[in-house]
Amino acid sequence: MQASLLLEDGSFFRGQSIGFPTETTGEIVFNTAMTGYEEVLSDPSYLGQIVLFTSSYIGNTGINFEDLESKQMYAEALICKNIPAYADNYRSKKSLHEFLYHQKKSAIFDLDTRLLVQKIRNSGCLYGIISNTDNDINSLKEKLIQSQKKILANTVSIYSKTENTISLKAKTGQKKYKVAVFDFGIKQGILDCLSNLGCDISLIQYPYSIEALDAIQPDGIFFSNGSGDPSVLAEETNILNDMQNIFSKYPCFGICLGHQLIGLSFGAKINKLNSGHHAINHPVKSFLTQPHKVMITSQNHNFVVDIENIKNEFEVTHIHLNDNTLAGMKHKYLPIYSVQFHPEANPGPRDAEEIFHYFIELMNTFKKEKNNA
Structure with missing residues (x-):
């Protein structure tokens, strides 16, 4: 044709x-x-x-x-x-x-x-x-x-009408963790990574409700990737207020749109990139290890978090080396961290898969502190 x-x-x-x-x-x-x-x-x-x-x-x-x-x-x-x-x-x-x-x-x-x-x-x-x-x-x-x-629309609401997955069982024998996923457009690869690490996953889908967490009683919260402008989603839902109520109660991890919403919920600015990051060859510098290392990452986003006005609460964990935009952050006092790339790497590379292990460690640490309190 x-x-x-x-x-x-x-x-x-x-x-x-x-x-x-x-x-x-x-x-x-x-x-x-x-x-x-x-x-x-x-x-x-x-x-x-x-x-x-x-x-x-x-x-x-x-x-x-x-x-x-x-x-x-x-x-x-x-x-x-x-x-x-x-x-x-x-x-x-x-x-x-x-x-x-x-x-x-x-x-x-x-x-x-x-x-x-x-x-x-x-x-x-x-x-x-x-x-x-x-x-x-x-x-x-x-x-x-x-x-x-x-x-210009709330594309997450369009997505929510197409997917009906409710849960995914852990793939490594006996489950170790319950993870509640706020589903903004999650990829199967992310679900597989969490499941392979012993997580039973329950999806919370649009319209989002914090009450759904009461029935799940999760060990941690995951905020997924998704489409569209995070500011539009925030304007049309109560998601930012719900997230504020969650942060002090559970370990939290966000990827891409989830990362941007975490930033928004603490008052960060969201900037739109000129042509976005869409590829599997983006170099990201990690400050989580000593010595610092560079990972080649898979990325797909048009928006980035400007961390400048929330630096009193967050520290930079990853920087995009092509343009020095924020690629990851961690809260200084609360069990919250997030990244602006895809550690599940579908399609590759797999340099950043260890990011999921940080979430597991976060849940373990939080659980021990809670039991000792």
Whole structure:
């Protein structure tokens, strides 16, 4: 199918399309990973966004389902340079075209992705429309103007209508910990990491209620990754007040959106990056070890916490070495810490998996202090 891409700055591209006959609007972000397109497309953090892959070929290994991070595709659509006609991998169960068609999503390819990436790098993430049913530029301009921008919506509420997982049992024999997860769009890889460390997991989903914790009686609280602007979620829910009531009672750990909400709940500012961090090769310096070490991390976010006005309460644990933005923090007095990257690393690398062990240690220490009190 012939397809068209129109950006909010007026740039217009023509290409080819696979997948479902449809039109899609969203914020376009680019991902520089050379592998892992299945994990990226099924990551709930990409809800409301169109993913532009910089890798030359996408779809060559098909879709195998075991590598998916959720039950469906959350990215609105994808843009890439080339898509092979056939998937060639022994694990493949579907081609990318079949997967997209089943998900009622589409891809546009055979266009200048290098120019697109340069444009986003210079101008910041741009809103756009992809269509393989309407290739008239004037018609697409009108539709783009009239479309409601999903990036301004509470995308977590949209996500909550799609996933119905309630709990996940520990995978290492007898359970050791109960963990309550505030689910803003959690990835399967995170659940697997916690489960492999002996955690029984109960998900608390939107609309969030602190009363749900009473029935769980957890050893720790996890605030998950997710999509959208944390300030919008905070404005439309009581989540920040609920978190304040939780912090003194339980050990807490947050990743990405969860990290940003922890910062917001203590009064930190949230800044939006120009083009975001979306890749699996981001260097992060950790101050948790002596000597300090550098980890290569998987990242997917457009927003970062500005820790300056809460430095009396938090200390920096990780810094992003490309732009010196905050990549991790720990409360000085309460059992709270969080990171702005994905230690579960789906797709890799696995340098930061030890971050989950810190959460286990935090729960152990808290439990001992509580028993000795």
